[in-house]
Amino acid sequence: MKTSSADRPHVVILGGGFGGLQAAHALKRAPVRVTLIDRSNHHVFQPLLYQVATAALDGTDVAFPLRSLMRRQWNTEVLMAEAASIDAASRVVRLASGHEVTYDYLILAAGAESSYYGHPEYRRYAPTLKTLADALDIRYRVLVAFEEAEQERDPAVQRALLTFVVVGGGPTGVELAGAIAELARHALKCDFRHIDPTKARVLLVEGGPHILPPYPPRLQAKAVEQLNSLGVDVRVGDPVRLVDESGVVVGDEHITARTVLWTAGVVATPLGRSLGAHVDRHGRVEVTPTLNPVGMPNVFVIGDAAILVQNGEPVPGVAPAAIQGGRYAARAVVKLIEGKTVEPFHYWDKGQLATVGRSRAVAMFPGGINLSGFIAWGMYLTVHLFYLIGFRARIRVFLSWVWSYLTWARGERLIPSMKEAATVLAAVQPASPPATASEQHAPEPPLH
Amino acid sequence: MKTSSADRPHVVILGGGFGGLQAAHALKRAPVRVTLIDRSNHHVFQPLLYQVATAALDGTDVAFPLRSLMRRQWNTEVLMAEAASIDAASRVVRLASGHEVTYDYLILAAGAESSYYGHPEYRRYAPTLKTLADALDIRYRVLVAFEEAEQERDPAVQRALLTFVVVGGGPTGVELAGAIAELARHALKCDFRHIDPTKARVLLVEGGPHILPPYPPRLQAKAVEQLNSLGVDVRVGDPVRLVDESGVVVGDEHITARTVLWTAGVVATPLGRSLGAHVDRHGRVEVTPTLNPVGMPNVFVIGDAAILVQNGEPVPGVAPAAIQGGRYAARAVVKLIEGKTVEPFHYWDKGQLATVGRSRAVAMFPGGINLSGFIAWGMYLTVHLFYLIGFRARIRVFLSWVWSYLTWARGERLIPSMKEAATVLAAVQPASPPATASEQHAPEPPLH
Numbered sequence: 001m002k003t004s005s006a007d008r009p010h011v012v013i014l015g016g017g018f019g020g021l022q023a024a025h026a027l028k029r030a031p032v033r034v035t036l037i038d039r040s041n042h043h044v045f046q047p048l049l050y051q052v053a054t055a056a057l058d059g060t061d062v063a064f065p066l067r068s069l070m071r072r073q074w075n076t077e078v079l080m081a082e083a084a085s086i087d088a089a090s091r092v093v094r095l096a097s098g099h100e101v102t103y104d105y106l107i108l109a110a111g112a113e114s115s116y117y118g119h120p121e122y123r124r125y126a127p128t129l130k131t132l133a134d135a136l137d138i139r140y141r142v143l144v145a146f147e148e149a150e151q152e153r154d155p156a157v158q159r160a161l162l163t164f165v166v167v168g169g170g171p172t173g174v175e176l177a178g179a180i181a182e183l184a185r186h187a188l189k190c191d192f193r194h195i196d197p198t199k200a201r202v203l204l205v206e207g208g209p210h211i212l213p214p215y216p217p218r219l220q221a222k223a224v225e226q227l228n229s230l231g232v233d234v235r236v237g238d239p240v241r242l243v244d245e246s247g248v249v250v251g252d253e254h255i256t257a258r259t260v261l262w263t264a265g266v267v268a269t270p271l272g273r274s275l276g277a278h279v280d281r282h283g284r285v286e287v288t289p290t291l292n293p294v295g296m297p298n299v300f301v302i303g304d305a306a307i308l309v310q311n312g313e314p315v316p317g318v319a320p321a322a323i324q325g326g327r328y329a330a331r332a333v334v335k336l337i338e339g340k341t342v343e344p345f346h347y348w349d350k351g352q353l354a355t356v357g358r359s360r361a362v363a364m365f366p367g368g369i370n371l372s373g374f375i376a377w378g379m380y381l382t383v384h385l386f387y388l389i390g391f392r393a394r395i396r397v398f399l400s401w402v403w404s405y406l407t408w409a410r411g412e413r414l415i416p417s418m419k420e421a422a423t424v425l426a427a428v429q430p431a432s433p434p435a436t437a438s439e440q441h442a443p444e445p446p447l448h
Numbered sequence: 449m450k451t452s453s454a455d456r457p458h459v460v461i462l463g464g465g466f467g468g469l470q471a472a473h474a475l476k477r478a479p480v481r482v483t484l485i486d487r488s489n490h491h492v493f494q495p496l497l498y499q500v501a502t503a504a505l506d507g508t509d510v511a512f513p514l515r516s517l518m519r520r521q522w523n524t525e526v527l528m529a530e531a532a533s534i535d536a537a538s539r540v541v542r543l544a545s546g547h548e549v550t551y552d553y554l555i556l557a558a559g560a561e562s563s564y565y566g567h568p569e570y571r572r573y574a575p576t577l578k579t580l581a582d583a584l585d586i587r588y589r590v591l592v593a594f595e596e597a598e599q600e601r602d603p604a605v606q607r608a609l610l611t612f613v614v615v616g617g618g619p620t621g622v623e624l625a626g627a628i629a630e631l632a633r634h635a636l637k638c639d640f641r642h643i644d645p646t647k648a649r650v651l652l653v654e655g656g657p658h659i660l661p662p663y664p665p666r667l668q669a670k671a672v673e674q675l676n677s678l679g680v681d682v683r684v685g686d687p688v689r690l691v692d693e694s695g696v697v698v699g700d701e702h703i704t705a706r707t708v709l710w711t712a713g714v715v716a717t718p719l720g721r722s723l724g725a726h727v728d729r730h731g732r733v734e735v736t737p738t739l740n741p742v743g744m745p746n747v748f749v750i751g752d753a754a755i756l757v758q759n760g761e762p763v764p765g766v767a768p769a770a771i772q773g774g775r776y777a778a779r780a781v782v783k784l785i786e787g788k789t790v791e792p793f794h795y796w797d798k799g800q801l802a803t804v805g806r807s808r809a810v811a812m813f814p815g816g817i818n819l820s821g822f823i824a825w826g827m828y829l830t831v832h833l834f835y836l837i838g839f840r841a842r843i844r845v846f847l848s849w850v851w852s853y854l855t856w857a858r859g860e861r862l863i864p865s866m867k868e869a870a871t872v873l874a875a876v877q878p879a880s881p882p883a884t885a886s887e888q889h890a891p892e893p894p895l896h
Contacts, residue, residue, distance in 0.1 A: 041591070041595065058506050058507075058508050059506075060506050060860050065639075067636075067639035067640070068639065068857070070639075071638040071639050072638065077641045078639075079599070080595045080598075080599075081599070143489070147489065147528050150528075151527070151528075151529070188515075190519040190520065191513075191515035191516065191519050191526075192515070193525045392847075392851055395847065396844065396847070399840075399843065399844070399847075403840055409516070412508050
């Protein structure tokens with residue numbers, strides 16, 4: 001879709017995540033026109049997605065329509081569409097719909113997808129947590145597992161229904177496992193008559209030697225301790241060797257579980273590869289210190305879509321790196337238009353936080369400052385409230401947290417008739433039928 | 449599923465709507481054990497469902513997990529299951545799963561479904577608004593219509609995408625049409641670059657001579673005036689003769705519209721018929737003044753599932769009637785157990801309210817007291833806040849309303865990746881595949 005209008009240079013941003021959104025905002029007063037393309041209509045605040053998955057927050061608390069965010073930014077247009085590939089030579093983005101969008105400058109901020117390490121068939125049994133739909137899917141599975149257990153009379157099946165395995169010991173896996181344990185032990189405690197939800201088994205499985213790999217050993221040990229205190233079994237050092245409908249095989253042990261969740265690995269979206277630039281084995285585009293693929297000064301790759309080594313270490317795939325990259329790319333575009341020199345990008349490490357549950361978190365800051373427990377948890381809550389978009393979301397999330405803290409309850413426990421919704425949509429949308437299982441296993445679509 | 453436990457009489461309540469929930473609550477201290485059966489896991493506050501459908505409220509603001517509501521009520525068990533039929537002679541409810549639940553007393557509160565007047569095939573093109581899934585489906589369709597219009601270059605198709613037809617001039621139809629017009633004219637006003645959402649056409653079609661049939665003519669005229677002022681075209685007196693993918697035929701006119709919503713008629717669920725009692729042409733069970741089907745003193749039918757004529761007029765199918773019926777049935781069960789006489793049920797008419805939009809509403813009260821405009825609207829908001837369940841929902845809805853009032857915005861505008869969710873669920877749940885189109889057209893499932 002070639003957009004006519006001003007003669008201003010056209011900046012196309014692929015992806016409305018942290019990086020893309022920041023880039024768009026930073027171009028608000030720039031002498032350009034901007035097209036922000038995302039395959040969904042909303043920005044997702046990914047760090048709190050696990051709370052949506054575990055019924056503590058609502059989807060609208062952590063997801064924001066891109067059009068609302070851009071409504072007063074008159075040089076910017078939002079296009080809800082899926083990018084299929086990039087033709088860098090012709091300066092064209094090809095959409096899945098067949099339309100084309102030409103650009104003068106491209107900011108590729110398409111993020112990363114979960115990687116099943118060469119076993120795409122696992123996805124069917126072990127959903128991941130990257131999008132709002134993923135979070136609702138996980139919520140549905142977890143809540144339905146308890147409902148089915150309540151009605152099940154075979155103790156073995158009941159045990160499988162009440163066993164939850166989270167694969168991957170990164171921050172998302174840790175947060176998810178902790179939140180499921182809290183859900184079972186507190187929020188659902190009095191809700192059933194034939195099962196005891198507090199007896200649910202939650203297992204966190206990490207193939208490497210430690211959970212939370214980037215954290216120092218003392219904090220890793222703290223996190224394990226905090227997880228154990230919530231009733232999460234942590235198992236490290238044994239890779240997952242199989243996932244199927246019956247559960248998982250970890251090392252030599254088969255663990256029977258109805259619910260398996262996957263947070264183990266990430267791979268960049270295939271859009272980077274389609275650029276024709278060098279990519280690493282995770283599909284991330286190797287960029288110069290000015291965040292360009294070699295030989296493409298009008299293309300910037302930021303956030304999880306890029307790999308940049310700085311001071312001997314790769315810039316981590318975290319939200320602050322994407323945000324800083326987005327802001328940098330926007331400024332660099334303006335400098336290029338003005339004919340000025342573009343200085344190299346410098347990632348500023350502000351530290352990292354991960355929470356395990358109520359009053360339980362770990363935090364590490366540059367200079368070797370490490371915290372855990374209640375103080376780290378308070379910082380976690382404060383920082384995440386601060387970075388949430390908009391007054392309304394902050395108020396709502398704040399109230400939800402206060403309410404949960406006081407009552408131990410979870411407000412978002414609707415089994416959202418998604419099955420019903422799925423039925424409805426499958427029936428009414430012949431134009432875009434649901435993917436079949438085999439399509440599900442095809443390479444991930446480019447934008448999220 | 450025969451539940452063992454105490455020798456107390458077993459009261460089975462079918463349906464967790466206004467009537468069923470009220471009956472369950474009223475049995476809290478009664479010497480009985482209660483099983484509350486619903487096919488979803490939540491109670492829906494139906495009067496505000498149109499606000500979920502038009503992105504003003506979130507699903508969790510108007511829907512509440514039944515287990516949470518019953519968690520401290522130790523004589524009560526919640527069963528998430530679909531009732532298939534009732535065998536009154538054996539005192540057994542048969543579930544769709546094949547299990548059976550025996551009862552000593554039955555309270556049938558299974559409500560009503562939308563009726564397509566003998567044209568179940570319309571449902572495919574014109575969804576209705578009865579459940580949370582319906583509301584999310586409508587929200588999805590409405591928001592996606594604007595997204596598609598933004599990308600569409602054929603003016604005729606664009607016009608069809610921006611035409612919204614609401615069939616049925618009852619309160620739900622009026623509220624829905626008004627809310628869609630407000631969404632287009634205010635909340636979405638600045639969000640697009642290629643379409644002008646304020647030019648969207650919203651049409652309310654009523655086959656009868658007047659919208660809001662039970663209201664006095666002056667209020668009906670007021671409501672039409674209020675709808676017009678929001679930009680809704682109101683068309684009365686011509687029945688809808690066809691609904692298909694291209695739009696609707698009203699009278700002799702074909703109206704091309706991508707979005708058609710159906711709020712025209714209701715029919716009771718088939719469970720009443722399966723009782724073997726007399727039902728009227730809407731499938732409602734004809735009950736005695738003590739709300740029993742003739743000859744079944746241990747069965748109570750309440751709310752939309754029943755038809756009772758009182759003082760020469762049918763008790764209306766509104767929430768207060770269901771609530772009063774539920775409370776009455778619970779008390780009657782206790783009296784029967786105690787061997788006391790059961791007095792007849794008396795419906796107490798507290799008046800009716802319908803809102804058209806911001807500062808626009810109509811209200812009628814017994815004694816011929818009629819109100820419209822800002823005062824009626826204030827009463828509408830107050831009453832609905834008051835009847836919402838739980839402090840948290842009241843606070844959240846109150847804040848959402850204040851926020852919408854001040855900003856004209858709609859917070860719940862995520863196109864909730866339901867398509868994506870549908871895909872995921874369709875792929876991962878081979879055990880319960882989505883219904884095919886033909887199943888969609890089968891008779892409605894019994895409980896909602």
